[in-house]
Amino acid sequence: MIKEFKAGTKIDRILLVRLQKIGNSSNGAAFARGLAEDNSGCIPFICFEAGTVDKLRAVTAPKPFRITGAVDINKFAGDMSLQLIVQKIQEVLPSDDVSHLMPKGDFDLEECEEKLQTQIGKIKDKGIRELVAYVLSGETYRQFKVNPAGMRLHHAYVGGLLQHSVAVAELAEAIAEKTKGANKDLILAGALLHDVGKLKEISSEMGFPYTTEGRLLGHITMTAIIVNEAAARFDNIDDIVLQQLLHIIVSHHGEQEKGSPIACATKESFIVHYADEIDAIMNQFKENGEPAAWEFNKMLQRFIYS
Numbered sequence: 001m002i003k004e005f006k007a008g009t010k011i012d013r014i015l016l017v018r019l020q021k022i023g024n025s026s027n028g029a030a031f032a033r034g035l036a037e038d039n040s041g042c043i044p045f046i047c048f049e050a051g052t053v054d055k056l057r058a059v060t061a062p063k064p065f066r067i068t069g070a071v072d073i074n075k076f077a078g079d080m081s082l083q084l085i086v087q088k089i090q091e092v093l094p095s096d097d098v099s100h101l102m103p104k105g106d107f108d109l110e111e112c113e114e115k116l117q118t119q120i121g122k123i124k125d126k127g128i129r130e131l132v133a134y135v136l137s138g139e140t141y142r143q144f145k146v147n148p149a150g151m152r153l154h155h156a157y158v159g160g161l162l163q164h165s166v167a168v169a170e171l172a173e174a175i176a177e178k179t180k181g182a183n184k185d186l187i188l189a190g191a192l193l194h195d196v197g198k199l200k201e202i203s204s205e206m207g208f209p210y211t212t213e214g215r216l217l218g219h220i221t222m223t224a225i226i227v228n229e230a231a232a233r234f235d236n237i238d239d240i241v242l243q244q245l246l247h248i249i250v251s252h253h254g255e256q257e258k259g260s261p262i263a264c265a266t267k268e269s270f271i272v273h274y275a276d277e278i279d280a281i282m283n284q285f286k287e288n289g290e291p292a293a294w295e296f297n298k299m300l301q302r303f304i305y306s
Contacts, residue, residue: 001040001100005082009071014092016101016207017045017067019059032056036067036084037207039103039157044074047086055089062207064098065089079296101206103157106287109145112159115166119173119192125185127237128245132189135196135230143199150198151208153299154280161199164279165192171275182267186241190248190272197222220260223249248272 002015020034030053033046045067047053067089074083092098116136123129136144149155149164169191176182200222201214213222224246231242247269253260254273264270284297285306297304 002036002038002043003040005043005071005084007071007073007082010069011071011084012066012068014064014066014096014098014101016062016064017056017059017089018042018062018207019056022053022057030054032086036086037062038100043071043082043084045069045084045086049087052086052089061209064092064101064206066092066096098206103148105155105157105160105163107159107163109159109162112162112166113145115170116162116192119166119169119188122173123185123188125241127234128185128189128241131227131231131234131237132192134233135193135227140196140199143204144196147199147204148202148208149195149280151202151210154283156208158204161195164283165195167279168192168194168272168275171278172271175271175275179267179271182271183244186244186248186268187271189245190252190268191275193223193227193245194249194252194272194276195219195223196226197224200226218259220250220253244268252276 005011015036015038018035018037019032022030022032025031025048029048030050031046031048032053033044035042036045037043047056047069067084067086069084069086069088071082072085074081077083120129120132120136123132144165145162146158147162148157148160150160155161155164169188172187172191173184176184176187197219198214201211201217201219203209203211227249228242228246231237244266247262247266250261251264251269252273254277255263264273281300284299284304286292292305294303294305296302297306
């Protein structure tokens with residue numbers, strides 16, 4: 001497992017390769033660098049072997065390889081962190097076990113499913129309740145249970161989208177209880193649906209690569225389209241209520257500078273935004289009982305004690 005790697009470790013194992021750059025060093029020699037991953041973590045890699053670099057040129061998406069190499073201290077990082085020096089890569093055989101490459105979250109899937117149904121049932125507005133139930137049904141729901149909520153930054157594991165959505169709804173509901181005049185139906189619906197477009201943005205395949213549609217439109221736009229198209233099937237949803245629900249969805253990143261087409265402008269949108277942000281941040285902290293230690297967090301761009 002990558003988390004057990006130490007300087008000097010020789011490896012010959014299957015890892016997921018996420019290529020970041022291929023270029024030439026100052027002396028003209030070709031190199032490739034990126035990340036090697038398994039479900040315990042990731043490690044930067046670099047490769048200077050010409051033949052191996054040529055093989056990596058064809059890699060356009062995260063892909064598993066059997067890697068031969070050695071772990072060393074990255075002298076350019078300045079923090080004594082490790083890197084993998086790749087010497088050789090081989091194609092993975094159909095008979096090879098690659099299950100250790102799919103990241104798994106430490107949560108109870110069945111418990112999250114039960115919470116989801118309870119949260120949908122709490123929505124008193126019949127039209128909105130039926131809309132949420134319709135969107136989160138069938139093939140969409142099957143995907144919802146296995147997709148990650150992110151490629152790498154938060155809830156980046158099988159079922160992460162379901163866990164995140166349920167947690168955001170729980171947090172948002174708790175905030176709504178302390179907020180006068182907040183529409184709890186809109187808050188629950190917005191929280192449960194806010195990231196459903198990620199089903200089209202991020203693939204559940206190995207490495208959770210972004211789809212072409214995801215890169216072109218983004219999950220916020222796609223969520224709004226999904227919800228708006230689904231709402232057209234119902235004649236008992238008030239137009240103003242639907243607009244407010246769509247506002248929660250398109251503003252849930254909080255500000256335009258953070259990727260939202262429009263900034264939060266209603267109580268409900270602020271509540272869902274901050275619930276979403278809190279859950280994504282809390283997901284950065286370890287929950288597996290390991291001793292706490294300082295580590296640099298890429299999402300938060302700071303050292304955290306986790």
